[in-house]
Amino acid sequence: MTTPAQLLRRRQVFTLATHEVRRSLFSRRSLAVYLLVGMPLALMLLRAFFMPGSMRADASHATTEFAEVFHFFLLRFVVFFANAMIFVRLFRGEILEKSLHYTLLAPLPRTVLVIGKYLGGVLSASLILVTTTTLTYILVYLPHGSAGLQLLLSGSGIANLASYLLIVVLACFAYGALFMLAGLFFKNPMVPAILFLGWETLTPFLPTFLKVLSFVHYLVSFAPVPVSLGAFALLARPVSWWIALLALFISSTLLVFAASRVARHLEVTYSAD
Amino acid sequence: MSTTKIVFRDVSKFYGEVLGVNKVNLEVAPGLTGLVGPNGSGKSTLMHLMTGLLRPSRGEVSVLGVSPDCPEELFRLVGYCTQYDNFPNGSTGLSFLRFALALHGYSKSEADERAWAALTRVGLTDAANRRIAGYSKGMRQRIKLAHAHCHDPQVLVLDEPLNGLDPMGRAEMIDLFTKLAKEGRHVIVSSHILHEVDVISDGVIMIHGGAIVAEGEIREVRGEITSHPIQVLVRCDRPHVVASRLFELEHIVEVRIVQDEGLLVSTRDAPGFFNSFNRIVIDTGVIVETVAPADESVHAVYDYLIGEGLGGGSS
Numbered sequence: 001m002t003t004p005a006q007l008l009r010r011r012q013v014f015t016l017a018t019h020e021v022r023r024s025l026f027s028r029r030s031l032a033v034y035l036l037v038g039m040p041l042a043l044m045l046l047r048a049f050f051m052p053g054s055m056r057a058d059a060s061h062a063t064t065e066f067a068e069v070f071h072f073f074l075l076r077f078v079v080f081f082a083n084a085m086i087f088v089r090l091f092r093g094e095i096l097e098k099s100l101h102y103t104l105l106a107p108l109p110r111t112v113l114v115i116g117k118y119l120g121g122v123l124s125a126s127l128i129l130v131t132t133t134t135l136t137y138i139l140v141y142l143p144h145g146s147a148g149l150q151l152l153l154s155g156s157g158i159a160n161l162a163s164y165l166l167i168v169v170l171a172c173f174a175y176g177a178l179f180m181l182a183g184l185f186f187k188n189p190m191v192p193a194i195l196f197l198g199w200e201t202l203t204p205f206l207p208t209f210l211k212v213l214s215f216v217h218y219l220v221s222f223a224p225v226p227v228s229l230g231a232f233a234l235l236a237r238p239v240s241w242w243i244a245l246l247a248l249f250i251s252s253t254l255l256v257f258a259a260s261r262v263a264r265h266l267e268v269t270y271s272a273d
Numbered sequence: 274m275s276t277t278k279i280v281f282r283d284v285s286k287f288y289g290e291v292l293g294v295n296k297v298n299l300e301v302a303p304g305l306t307g308l309v310g311p312n313g314s315g316k317s318t319l320m321h322l323m324t325g326l327l328r329p330s331r332g333e334v335s336v337l338g339v340s341p342d343c344p345e346e347l348f349r350l351v352g353y354c355t356q357y358d359n360f361p362n363g364s365t366g367l368s369f370l371r372f373a374l375a376l377h378g379y380s381k382s383e384a385d386e387r388a389w390a391a392l393t394r395v396g397l398t399d400a401a402n403r404r405i406a407g408y409s410k411g412m413r414q415r416i417k418l419a420h421a422h423c424h425d426p427q428v429l430v431l432d433e434p435l436n437g438l439d440p441m442g443r444a445e446m447i448d449l450f451t452k453l454a455k456e457g458r459h460v461i462v463s464s465h466i467l468h469e470v471d472v473i474s475d476g477v478i479m480i481h482g483g484a485i486v487a488e489g490e491i492r493e494v495r496g497e498i499t500s501h502p503i504q505v506l507v508r509c510d511r512p513h514v515v516a517s518r519l520f521e522l523e524h525i526v527e528v529r530i531v532q533d534e535g536l537l538v539s540t541r542d543a544p545g546f547f548n549s550f551n552r553i554v555i556d557t558g559v560i561v562e563t564v565a566p567a568d569e570s571v572h573a574v575y576d577y578l579i580g581e582g583l584g585g586g587s588s
Contacts, residue, residue, distance in 0.1 A: 008378045015375040027362050098359035101326055102369075102420070106376035107348035268326040269288065270357065 012108045013116040020120025024086050025127070029093065033085050037132040040074055044139035051143050059144035059151050063160065066140040067225035070164055074136065075219065076201060079129055079171045084193040086125045087179035090117045091263070092189055098270045110263040118180055118256055125172040133168050137161050156224075163224040170222070174215045174248050177255035184262045204229040208236040215251070218244035276338035278302055279323060279428065279459060284332035286318055293318035294483040297332070301461065301478070305454035307470035308463040309575060310480035316463045317356055319480065320430050323461070324353040336428055337459075349377070352421035356432040358413055360405045366392060366416050367401040370423050377424050391423035394449065396442075410437035418446065428459040435469060447473050471571040481579045495569045501577045502526040503543045504567035507550070508535035510560045518553045522546070537567060 002010075024030060055061075094100035103113060141148035141157070151157050178196070182189035203214040211217045217236075221244040239247070279301040286293035294315040310316050321327040322334050325341030339346045360369060367388055374384035392398050395415040400408065405416060414437045422429055431450070435443050450473060454460045464470050470477065477494065479487040487494045495503070509515055516528045516536055524542035531537050540546040547564075554561055568574075 011378055012376055015372065019372060023362070029362075094361075097362060098357050099361045101353075101355055101357065102361065102373065103376070104326060104344070105324065105348055105351075105353055106373065107345045107378075108376060109345055265328070267328060268321060 009108075009112055012106075012112050013119065016103075016113065016116025017120035017123060020090065020117050021124045021127075023093075024089075024121065024124035029089065033082050033128060036078060036082055036085070037128055040069065040078055040132060040136045041139065043073075044069075044136050048139060048143035056144055057147070059141065059147040062141050062144060062148060062151060063157075063225055064227075066137055066160075066164075067223065067227050069136065069140070070133070070167075071220065071223070071227045074133060075167065075171065076197075076216065078132065079168055080175060080197055080200065081193075082129055083125050083172060083175035084179050084190065086128075087118075087121045087176045088183040088189040088193070090121050090180050090183055091266075092183035092187075095270065100266075101268045104266070104268060110266065111260040114180070114256060114260040114263050118176065118259070121176050121180065122172050125176060126169050129168045129172060130165050133164055134161065137164065160224040163222055167219050167222045170245075170248050171215065171219055173252045174219070177252040177259070178215075181255050181259040181262065184259055184266070211236055212247075215248065218247045279337070279461075280335045281319075281322070282333050282335075284322060284329045284334055286315075286322060286327060287330045292483045293327075294322070294480070297485055299478065299485060299488060301459060302476070303454070303457050303459050304475035305450055305460045305462065305473055307474035307477045307571065308461055308480065309465070309467060309470055309477060309571060311579065312465075314480045315483040316480055317432055318483070319478075320353070320355075320432050320461070320463065323430055324351055326353075326355075348426075349424070350426055351428045351430060352424065352426035354417045354421035354429070354431045354434050358410075360413070360416075362406075364405050365402050366397055366405060366408070366412075366419075369405060369416065370419060373420055374423060379424075387423050387425075391419040394422075395419045396445065411439060411442055414438055415442070415446075418449075422453070426458075429453060429461070431460065431462045433463055433465070435464060443469070467570075467572040467575055474571070477571055477574070479575060479578055486578045487574065491571055491574060492566075492569050495566075495574050498574065498577050499541075501568075502539035502541050503546075503569075504573075505538045505540065505543070505546060506535055506563065506565050506567040507538060508562040508564075510562075511557070512536045514557050515550075515553060515559055518557065519549075522549050535563070 024033075091100065094103070106113075108116075138152065141152040144151070179189065179193060182192050186192055200214050200216045203211055203216050206214075218239055221239040222241060279299070281297045281299040284297045285295050297319065308316050308319065318327060322329055323336060323341070325344055325347055328341070334341055336347060337350055339350060341347055361372070364372070370388035370391055371381075371384050374387050375381075377384075379387060389398070389401070392401050395418050397412060397415050397419065400412060405413060408416065414434065418431070418434055421431065429450075434450075435446060438446060447469070450460050450462060454475065462470070462473065471491070474491075476490050477487070478485060479494075507515060512530050512535060516530060519525050519528050519536075519538060522540075522545075524540050524545050525538065526541060527537075527539040529537045538546065550564065553559075568577075
């Protein structure tokens with residue numbers, strides 16, 4: 001049975017999450033995120049426009065092409081930075097706007113505040129990035145005409161898309177938790193974000209015991225189509241889906257917990273920020 | 274800790290090496306309390322500590338028995354109008370209040386009702402659906418006040434709440450504060466306009482350099498300042514006669530005849546003066562129009578204790 005206190009917490013989390021969704025999707029600052037997620041779409045449109053006629057007839061490469069675009073551009077760049085932009089702003093954005101105190105003056109525990117904002121960020125990021133990934137996926141197949149469409153709508157085409165979308169959503173949970181914490185901890189969270197991007201990029205070339213310290217290592221285990229990571233990549237045994245899911249869940253939970261600990265000691269000293 | 278007072282026990286706050294407030298001990302009773310001090314004296318730090326936006330480096334704060342570490346309890350009791358003139362991007366007056374009330378747990382209809390009631394109290398119903406970014410300074414001040422009291426708190430902490438308001442607006446807000454204080458609430462108002470603090474406050478807290486220099490009712494505070502003689506203004510028909518008799522008294526420091534004002538008497542013993550003055554009136558038969566304290570005001574007390582010109586900014 002739900003107690004009145006639980007009901008209140010749920011209502012507060014819902015209010016915070018919907019507020020964050022509105023801020024993330026419709027504020028002027030979201031423009032940077034939209035420009036970023038517009039990049040793969042623009043690239044795919046250019047590809048479709050300049051594709052030689054001989055290639056249009058052959059759709060067999062589309063699956064591999066999307067896999068490469070996804071691994072090297074969408075996941076490691078677009079998804080990563082879109083999450084950084086959305087989640088860093090959850091707290092840091094309000095500190096810079098000098099409006100965080102309005103939320104801190106509400107009768108809610110800081111943990112509820114962190115969870116509400118985090119869920120709002122996950123919803124917004126997932127909505128934007130799932131749409132972007134789906135559109136990019138479609139744009140890879142569409143220039144191939146009916147052959148591409150057939151491949152796209154086939155069982156494996158849909159299943160592959162579902163796997164990519166799962167990776168994107170999981171990435172939003174994991175990177176989101178990390179960047180929200182960074183936004184609470186650092187005055188300029190983009191510096192640690194770039195350092196972490198370097199770490200994520202280096203992952204294929206690291207020994208297994210270091211690979212486990214990156215998100216991308218777990219995320220790519222859901223990828224339906226493997227890609228070559230180059231001659232210097234150190235191959236490791238693929239992680240089973242349930243270990244990957246567990247690792248991402250535990251790390252995200254720990255990061256959100258750490259964020260709520262930091263938020264508990266958060267003070268309003270805008271001039272110092 | 275008291276459940277009817279705001280209590281500071283040995284509270285200090287440091288910003289790194291910089292002192293915010295130092296060893297503050299305070300007990301604020303219900304009513305309208307003025308918080309005065311020059312820029313950088315620690316007024317806003319004190320208010321932030323009261324509302325949990327800052328945590329004390331040492332000591333403890335309790336608001337009606339609740340620690341600022343329990344925001345879920347504290348902010349049902351407290352409303353805070355800060356000095357910050359920023360608002361969530363894109364908010365309208367109504368959506369801003371609705372969001373705050375939704376976080377308090379009110380249903381949509383209750384939140385709407387309370388939001389409109391608060392907007393009505395501060396005279397912003399016409400601008401309810403306009404973006405706050407387009408509001409004038411006075412309107413922004415009003416919406417902050419509406420935000421601070423829309424959930425009907427027992428304690429209202431108001432940092433320079435009259436800034437930016439026109440004279441009519443000031444009068445309306447002062448009426449509102451007085452009404453809320455008369456209902457038994459705590460209304461703590463910081464202001465650099467001493468005259469206003471004097472008019473509206475039941476008590477005063479004076480802060481300087483992060484330390485509380487005086488606290489209590491103005492008359493009590495003034496009475497404790499023994500380094501400055503108490504000044505009394507006397508209006509009567511033959512001031513020179515009264516002046517000559519007053520000079521005979523030992524505790525009289527100075528008697529000045531002020532053109533069109535009367536006699537300004539400085540004494541080291543106020544009760545002694547009033548006793549002797551009654552005798553003089555009976556003996557000389559002068560007709561007395563007024564006898565009133567001339568320096569039992571926040572301004573005078575502030576001058577005696579702090580002795581600096583007040584600026585208009587925040588601290």
